[in-house]
Each structure stands twice: as structure tokens, then as C-alpha cells.
Amino acid sequence: MSQRGDETIATRFAVNILHPALGAEVRGVDMRAPLTAAAFGELHDLWMRHLVLVFPGQHMTDGEHVTFTRHFGEPEIFHQQIIRSQRVPEIFRVSNVDDDGNLMPPEHPTVQQVSLAQLWHTDSSYRTIPCTGALLHGVEVSRTGGETQFTNMYLVYEALPDSLRRQVEGRKARHNFGNLHTLRDLKPLTEAERAAMPPVWQPMVRRHPVTGRKSLYISPIYNDEVEGMSPGAAKQLIEDLTGFAAETRFVYCHRWETDDVLLWDNRCTMHAVTPHDPRERRVMHRTTIMGDAPVLAG
Numbered sequence: 001m002s003q004r005g006d007e008t009i010a011t012r013f014a015v016n017i018l019h020p021a022l023g024a025e026v027r028g029v030d031m032r033a034p035l036t037a038a039a040f041g042e043l044h045d046l047w048m049r050h051l052v053l054v055f056p057g058q059h060m061t062d063g064e065h066v067t068f069t070r071h072f073g074e075p076e077i078f079h080q081q082i083i084r085s086q087r088v089p090e091i092f093r094v095s096n097v098d099d100d101g102n103l104m105p106p107e108h109p110t111v112q113q114v115s116l117a118q119l120w121h122t123d124s125s126y127r128t129i130p131c132t133g134a135l136l137h138g139v140e141v142s143r144t145g146g147e148t149q150f151t152n153m154y155l156v157y158e159a160l161p162d163s164l165r166r167q168v169e170g171r172k173a174r175h176n177f178g179n180l181h182t183l184r185d186l187k188p189l190t191e192a193e194r195a196a197m198p199p200v201w202q203p204m205v206r207r208h209p210v211t212g213r214k215s216l217y218i219s220p221i222y223n224d225e226v227e228g229m230s231p232g233a234a235k236q237l238i239e240d241l242t243g244f245a246a247e248t249r250f251v252y253c254h255r256w257e258t259d260d261v262l263l264w265d266n267r268c269t270m271h272a273v274t275p276h277d278p279r280e281r282r283v284m285h286r287t288t289i290m291g292d293a294p295v296l297a298g
């Protein structure tokens, strides 16, 4: 059974609510095994209801990870060689260990780029059609931090103070992958990488294509402009919205165990990783579920 508020739905899976705002642990799934359409339907309902699902004990290969992801849609292939796996291109490596298993120093450009996940964001919002969600597998989890925080952007939108709400309704913000380079000393983009991801404008309030609910849609590491605002005012607005979205009442923080897999909805959540000791290995493998339509304005 899964219960949130006064609604209860029947499911074959064992479901444990992790936080009042979002997040549920789901047991009874083996990601290496085929999934029937009926079981997938129940999982999808749970995902839409809880936004972030935690599946413990998924000891699987990257190939199995990719196969399971295809239940939800085609996996994205990341446009930068330094992050995607050389062996399985659908795998995005959130890691301070290189493809050959060597720990990289904190100043390495790849580690610098991965460390930007410590700032609030939603994945691939810089694409014309951003992703739907992502599945992250804890291959080697850190013990000194490296927890993943998620915030429920439906609730954030519903609770926005009028002063902020007025500034986002009917407005667009720009999402620019190149903005990462203003935040850290990263490996410069190649011409092809730059051409692959030109900046895009997305509505700041979006409507979820499945649930129909409205949510705030920002991705602070990529947002470099807001429609009709000076650079200073735009920066201030994104900072104010981010601070509000990070209030603990909206946030579930996940402490990883090896072989946890987390599934989240990038259309109605943001996430940020807590810092960890850079000398400790942290290897997380992500697949990203390709979106199938442009963002729907709310």
C-alpha cells in the first residue's frame, strides 16, 4: 500500500514514505529481471505520487541499468566525453574515479564539473526538450557526506510568497550549459560541444504532462538570464527562489547505501549533493530518461 494525505493506492510493492514532502522507499523490485506492464504501471503511479523513489539492494551491471531505464524512455547520451562512460555511453559518471578506476584529484576538471552537483539544479534543463527523470545507482558510496537532497517543486510553487510568485508567473528563464564555466574552472567546451547545446528559454512555471500540476522550474547552475530583467535582478531572483526551495520542509535528504538506485522526476524536483571528502572514492552511475515534448508552460 502507498499512502500520502488521505489517498491510498494498492500496489504489489512494499512502500515506505521517507519524508512528508517527497520520497518513498520501494521494495520488491529486481531491476535485473523483466518487468510486466502491470508492475511498471504501479511503479509509475508510485513515482508520480512520491517524485523520488529509492530502490535498495539493486546489484546490477551498467547494461542492466540501461535496459531497466528503457521502461521509462530512451536514455540520453551526454554530449561531453569527459563525463560519459567509455564502455556504456548511456551511463553518465557522477564520480571522482576515472574510467580505469583511478581516484582523480579535486582540481581535476572532471571532478570540478561533477562537484557542481553540490549546487541546486534539475538535470538537462538546458536541452530544448529536457529529460523526464534519472536513475542513479550507488556503485561506491561515500561515508563522509555525498548525500543527495531533493526538493518538491510543486510544493515550492504552491507556497511561494506573493513577492516571488509575481516575478515568475508567465516569465521565462534562460538555461545555458555554458554557464557552468562561470562557476568553476572547467575543461573548456569543444566547438562541437558548444554547438550541441545552445542556450534555451524555459517557462519558470511549468505544468507536469502526467499529473497536470504546476511547479516552479528553475535550474540555478544553468540559469544565466531571466526575461525582462537586468543581470543583477535576474541573479537575485534565482538566488531568492533557490533559498526558498531549499527550506527543509520541502526537502528529503538521502544517505546512500551501496546498490541503492534512486529514480527522480526532473520535471518537478531539484537536487543537490552534500560535500564529501575528495580523497574518498564516490562512484555513482546515472541514466537519464529522454523527454518526449517541450516544457509545458504552467
Ligand SMILES: [Fe+2]
Pocket (backbone or CB within 6 Å): 117, 121, 122, 123, 271
Ligand atoms: Fe544532477
